[in-house]
Amino acid sequence: KIYKTDHAVQSIIVPAGNHKVVMIFKPASYYRYVRLASISLSIIYLTIILSLALPFAKKKLTTKG
Numbered sequence: 001k002i003y004k005t006d007h008a009v010q011s012i013i014v015p016a017g018n019h020k021v022v023m024i025f026k027p028a029s030y031y032r033y034v035r036l037a038s039i040s041l042s043i044i045y046l047t048i049i050l051s052l053a054l055p056f057a058k059k060k061l062t063t064k065g
Contacts (some may be wrong), residue, residue, distance in 0.1 A: 002023075005011040016021060 001012065003011050003013075010023075012021065
């Protein structure tokens, strides 16, 4: 059983001896929002790169023609 010790701390009672306690917290919402943030950041980077590269490409095309 997991007990609330403080507002942010949890505790468990473990009998004497050698033990391995593993607490895993893997909410699906966390991974969903990390994926969404990665996609959003990629779109922002792509927009910045295109906005910097397009004026140079247009300038290069107009000077050739």
